[in-house]
Amino acid sequence: MLTIENLSKTYGNKSQKAVDDLCFTVRDGEIFGFVGPNGAGKTTTIKMIASLLSPDTGRIIIDGVDNQQDLMAAKEKFSYVPDNPELFEKIRGNEYLRFMADVYRVPDGEFKERASRYLDIFDLKGDVAAPIAAYSHGMKQKIALIGALIHNPRLFILDEPMVGLDPKSSFELKKIMAELCAQGHSVFFSTHVLDVAEKICDRIAIINHGRLIALGTMDEIRGGAGKDESLEEIFLELTE
C-alpha cells in the first residue's frame, strides 16, 4: 500500500537531516504505527507522504502511484488528518463535508450514507449545521476525521490522532481503523501513546534522529521468543 524508499529531508541550512534514508513498507490491510521521540522526524515523514513537503531524495509509492510522478492520482488514494487540523472556520460542518465529498467526487448516495454514519458515531449530528468556528478543539478534530473518511481512502494517514479526542471518540476511531483494514485498506499513524500503538498496530516503526531503529510486529521488535517487554520499555531502551 505504501512504500518509502531512501527518503531524506534536511530543512534549510541545518546540518542534521530531519529524515535520513528512511525505508519501509506498509502492507495492504495493515494498521501501522509510527513512533519516535519529539523531533525524531515523524511529522516531516508524514508531510512528505501527504505531498505537503518535497523530499530531498527518495521515493514514496502509494497504492502503486509515485506521489512525485503523479500527484493527483496519489492524492485520490489517501486522506491525511494532521495533529491540529486547520479548517475553514466560516463554513458549517455539513458544508465542509459536502466540499470534501465534491473534491473527491464521491457519489451522492455514498456521501449521505457515510456522513450520516460517521456523524452518528462521533456524536456530531446536532452540531453539523453550526459554523466550524463554534466547534471545540475535539469537535474540529472529529469533523476533520469525517471529512477525511468521506471518500473511503485506500490509505488513511493520521498524525497523533488520539490527542484531543474524548475516550469514546478515541475508541470509535480505533474501531474505524480496524474496519478500514478489514476492507484491505491501510492505516498509517504517528503517536506518542505507546500502549495504544502496542494494542492496535499490526506493525510498528520506531524512528530516532530521522533514522529507522526498529520495525516489525511487537514480537519481532522484542527480538523473539521469551521476552515480554512492553513497547514503552523497548522504546526507552532504544532511544536513550
Ligand SMILES: Nc1ncnc2c1ncn2[C@@H]1O[C@H](COP(=O)(O)OP(=O)(O)OP(=O)(O)O)[C@@H](O)[C@H]1O
Ligand atoms: N519547518 C521546519 N523548519 C526547520 N526545521 C524543522 C521544521 N520542521 C521540523 N524541523 C526539524 O526537523 C526535525 C524533525 O521534526 P518533526 O516535526 O518531523 O519531528 P516529530 O517526530 O514529528 O516530533 P514531535 O513528536 O515533537 O511532533 C526536528 O529537528 C525539527 O526541529
